[in-house]
Amino acid sequence: MQEKNQKVVTRFAPSPTGFMHIGGVRTALFAYLYARKNNGTFILRIEDTDKEREVPGSIKHIQESLTWLGIDWDFGPDKHGDFGSTIQSERLPTYIEYAHKLIEKGLAYPDPYTQEELAEFRKKADEEKRPFLYRDYRPEVFEKWDGKKPLRFKVPEIKRYKWNDVVRGELEAGEEALDDFILIKSDGYPTYNFAHIIDDLNMGVTHIMRGDEFISSTPRFLSLYNALEIEPPIFVSLPPILRDDRTKKLGKRDGAKDILEYREEGYLPEAMLNFLALIGWNPGTEQEIFTKDELIKAFDINKIQKAGGAFNEEKLDWMNKEHLRKLPVETVRDEISNRLKKNPTIGENEKLNDRNFLAKISDIVMDHISKWSDIDIMVGAGEIEYFFESPQYDHTLLYWKGNEDKETTKKHLEWVIETLKSADESFDSSDKVKSLIFDYATENGRGEVLWPLRVSLSGKEKSPDPFTLIYVLGRDESIKRITDAIGKLL
């Protein structure tokens, strides 16, 4: 097995076939955490050997996604190593070189069949309800490879393979899993099966972290490691992230979102990392909220889960809220201010340029959101507008419990106005007015006094308490609104 003192090298090796989603990020995260935990190296390798499926811009997108999340790499598309490029399409000569080594050993040969012929073989196997094995059709005599035909690996030995997986323990698989798979495609590009083994060798990868869908093909990899006389790295098979209903693996076809959409929605990268780390892994303690550095410190591959876990957005929201609360106040104010300024309904309001005002409402807003985009939802629901403009509402809302007692309601509101008027200008920084009003409310019925007062200020059935509203609106605006409310009672 591996040398004890060998430096840990892990890699994340996506194919540039589109955006990154939750599953890919989680795989990247585990490989990253393990490398950082061990002061090792983390490589971002681009497996772009399928030119048909490649989506332009994917590489940039992947880098942008990882960067947003704070997952930094030591070697990647923008930084070559001693081993050369981390982009597979730029490493073609290496694969060909290894292919020739195998040919020399008599362990690789060109595939003489056409796609149609292979399809026939497969169809036949399917009809006979048995798995298709190419090696049953392996040619007796190998032609010389011209680089035009696909090059296949000749499995040297059909046997059961046993191996160890850090997560799954002892694994083994039968002869059915072994076959003469393709090493180099007819377009000259290597397959994943071949390329990743060569790259991992050349890049010194010590631990392969990847989804458990590769477990079934591990015997094939093992036979190739054998043929090339390579010591296999350590396998760490990660459990799948399931769809919310747990019916299947979360995939792009099942609505798995582009990770950058979470950025647009206003989730914090650290919350995403925290949340994803806890699907398929646990720290062994009851701590749930982690910063990135705390995750690195706590990460332990021996605590990776075997079973798949569902992605639950409600818990993500909760977790994001927890992280939101740890943000410095200035950051929060800036973000809230930016969001509000972009909002079509109140974005133009000049109060948004008032730092003092923003400071006041940001505390309120923070108590109501779990992610930044919730601010827009609050505005849409009319939960913020009344801080900016006098509210429109029906006078019946002013009565506590629908009790249409105009005289009493009016009396209470007038009392509050008088109290506010008697307060000095800097009243909103003291608790004096608050306690006066509160004492009055205690004597005269809290609901009877506080409900109409609050409605007169916000015009809403639900809103922050009247003292907070007075604090934000200021004395004069409050008096004006309460006066308006009294007007409505007539």
Added chain:
RNA sequence: GGCCUUAUCGUCUAACGGUUAGGACGCGGCCUUUUCAAGGCUGCAAUCCGGGUUCGAUUCCCGGUAAGGUCACCA
């Protein structure tokens, strides 16, 4: 169909033969200066089924069942 893997509250998970099966999200209730939010307290809720091994199984073994993966010139 062959091969492989997995299985604890609705969800994320802890417990690596002995616990009243723990925590968290969500949900319900109560409290806190009316309503909402936040906060505090609290409640409901799980070992897939059947056999073994054992004084004792969530835990070990076997068999079912269910789910997932894989059998590509995709990764």
